[in-house]
Amino acid sequence: MKSQTERTIGQRGGGGAFGVFALALILALGLPTLAQSSRRASAPRLSSAECLACHNDPNLSKSVNGQTVSVHVSESAFQASVHGAFDCTTCHADVRDYPHEPPPQKVSCATCHPDAEEAYAQSLHAKAVREGRARAAGCLDCHGNAHTILPSSDPRSKTHHTRIPHTCGSCHGVQFVVEPAGISAQPFFSYQQSVHGRAVAAGSMRAAVCTDCHRSHDVRSAADPQSPIFKFNVPATCGRCHTAIRDEFLESIHGQAIRRGNWQAPVCTDCHGIHLIKPHIDPTSPVAQQALARTTCGRCHEGVRLTQEFGVPGGRVSTYLDSYHGRASRLGSTVVANCASCHGVHNILPSSDPRSMVHKANLARTCGQCHPGAGENFARVKVHAEVPVSEDLGSILKHWVRRIYLWLIAITIGLMALHNGVIWRRKALARRQTEERTILRLTPRQRWQHLLLLVSFFTLVLTGFALKYPDSWLAWLLGSSESFRRIAHRVAGAILLGIGAYHLVYLMATAEGRQVWRDMRPQRKDIADLVQNMRYYLGRSAHRPLFDRCSYIEKFEYWALVWGTLIMGATGLMVWFKAQTTRWLPGWVVDVALTIHFYEAVLATLAIFVWHFYHVIFDPDVYPMNWAWLDGRVSLSWYQHEHPLDYARLVAAGSPEAARSEHAAGDATAMAASEWDPQESAEIRTTTLADGAEDPPSDPAGGAIG
Template identity: 40%
Template structure:
């Protein structure tokens, strides 16, 4: 039995908890009588209520009662978070809100995270609790109207990580994660209300967000596979035994993880042509990023030249054409279970190659494994291909070299006869001065073209020798400028000679376009098509030569007035805006293309390819033409020369030079 004393003690103990609860209720009620939500809203319900923050910026103190009424914290009232308010009309601001009073563990995680650390460093733009959860509209993460709701998280994080000014101000390395995510396979699934898809907090956590360089971060290279494995466990399991996965476990910073192949935020399905895992992109871009880098070879010693031999095979050519059915890297090596060739479980192990190739080549047998897959002709490892290459290189050099030598002997004899014929000509087409002028123009033009385009295309096979070292690059620049000065000198010499000498004025006058040039174009076309039996009759210069001369003068003028500002860039930027210099650079570049193509297509045709001049028009070297050739090509001027007595027998070339100078 129980004594009366025991009963009284038990009865007293049973009253302790109700008494404490009653006292707490009284205290809360008495405090609430003075500071209810309604009391606070007397002032804070006024939309015009503002104050100044520590930076002098005006901030609103207005609280929307309807919003607060939907908050999960409404039961706490105002003073549940805003401590230190003892009177309705308080002059002293309340203490800063400390969410850690109730959420101590979460606050500890936040302060250890990247955002919390930045706040401690004084970066006040770093987000705090209220920036993500709101201040008076705090809702459950399961509430579709909450910013922290899974369907709303990307947009919430984008308030900072999608803001250009914030990204620029703090040099955030990932410039547009929100935009990339919303176009990704995850983002598109989320827009279709698939809440099971990965959102920001799944990969970066909610409160303990850490920098990717932090080993404790979910996005650290060593943790990426396990992070992705939360949704993709089968792929993670395969990758853990993969040659790359094992390297990552050993701390290798160059071994690829999920994000290296799939990207971080812009993950797209392999069926998307812009995806890094699209079949045609796997071999061209994704695997190539590591397996074609010399740095990887130098660091780890394994061959990085596998991609180029693949691209030269039937599979590689098909892949480059965009064929998604042809074998790519992953077709043979798999995606996540890549193993060493010596591994018995590897798909490229000699014992497994027939099965691997048999996926496409039905009936593939053991012979598929007897030979290299990625053949490198220069490697003695592929002994058969290596010696075939050596033999045929020798045969090609000897056979084709012999053919070239044989043909060169014939060509030299023919060219020598043509040269002697041109040299013995009686018609002075060009004087010695004009021949020298043309030769110097050729030197300057070729030098400008090679050194100029080498600057624009420094990695081309024909220009790499001009850009392979600082000294070579500097020499290229000097050569370009020297050739430019020579071109300027030749340009103004031609103008001076045309204006102030008799011979020069005669040449210039003969190059002026006349109405008969139009008729000659038509007649030449009709004659060439066999629609007329009469060829056109040209004067001293035909329409093609006139067009070329004036194109030369115009092009030279354009290149000079655009090239000089590019040479003396700092000087000219002292009085013209940069955009004008950019325009000059563009004109200089495209005019160079126009001039080069015009020379190749037009000038070289009449110099080397035209049947009447092949293999070369030697007039550019001798300055003379035979009487028969000149009479055939320029009959109108030939008659005038006879009348003027300008053949060599009548007036020597030397006398022409003397008359030119005296004129």
């Protein structure tokens, strides 16, 4: 039996023989490969001509992830590019032979452009690439295909000054490209409309483009202190082109605050805008003459923020707008003084600075720019109206004059109104009592409907327009309370719809209502009456038309009310129950409904004031008022004059309301005959009878009335 030592040696000896065999096999198989690699490493690089012998073929392509990708390189375009002087292998250094095994590695621009690569690595684009955003811009996105890159001095180059907006816009002008990064495409379109964008589009080589403000490779966030568009860096960025203005601004009160690190002080972009910068002569520019106070200076100097933090007086815009200058500006004047006229533009300084345009020693000269000959006393006139009372005599006197006049106006006009109101009331009552108001025009149920309609309609008008114009006196009447306004508007709307529903039942279920329906039905006679009425009042005819119980005037108003109630009710409910409406209809339907609701309200309100109020208040025949809405009755003489056909019908029927004298029928006949020419109205009379109207009753002599 072998010893333990002998067994171990034997085992080792067998293993050693196997190892030698394996090593020999590896060398036999690997030496050819190593030899081939050695030959490739020592082989000379391929020339560009050798590469282009294949790659100049327009049909040359390869498959990448299942997609066909062209690998064509135009020889002429490559030779004309900035890389045309280099061999292909300058960039593709790992390509030694064909076929390209292993496949060539991706070329790094940093090999030749380390500074640009280092700057790019700090940019927002590089950060997005590192975060895995495939659409983030890289070298080729801005410079184009590496084989066709042209120098930036070439107008065809993607980085030529005039083409940079288009190059940046290929990403930043496409919303679905930039939206995933939380960026809007609007700045690109705004820039195109700006003074810079228009100048560049016209071929300017001096107007600012994207890279002038954001830089080329090192594009950083506006929140980055190293970014050229970081707030405190903006004056320097703009100053690269606007040097004199930059120096002037940095000496101003705003520039000094910026240099101290005050975030609330404005810089160039706060006043002029960012991408949509427009010339000051453009009315839509924030620094235009008419807009300067309201839209630019007012953002800071109207509120209380500056007052609370820096002791700067607030309300500067409102007091300016209440002055002559402000009112003239609001009326469209382009020559009246605005903020910049007195305080300066970029050189604004505190009034305590002797260099300031509003320093007391310079005020006369400043005012003299518009008012030649203005002296020191002229300059003491306050430009901002309603400024707080100060210690000077003028401010104190102005304060007390204002208070005295407010009381004087209230007392004087109040006593005048009281005096005339007492007289008007007595005269109106006397006229009402002396008239024979015997004709029942409106029944109690009709008067209640009218009263509820009146209250609900004007409540809707007041509460609706108060929301549309929250700064108006309408809102003040409601105590500027939105909760009260909202509830009142909806309650009034519900009452109006309730009246409409009741009126529909009233028309169908009551004899009185059915008579209203018959009276209000449009007829062809209404058109003839309208024509004849206009001819009469224009002096083209000596005869008025004969109206029945309801003329075209009442019918037009009645059906306008029906139409308006339906429109206002439907659109109002859609806006009120917006959530329920949008479950079944698209959201734009609610927007359209709200627009219809507003303009229908305007139409209805104006119609009431222009049409209804004339006929019941301002018509000389009924002034100061047609009292039928209150007690339902009108005078016999007025009814005989305005509605002769129905009056004659009442007389013929022996109505005690109409037949107040034994000559009533004769009076009606005479009146009708005097105002209705049978020959002139033959066509109208025929139309009336054809529409089914009752024949006019005969008079005692056997003739037809009218």
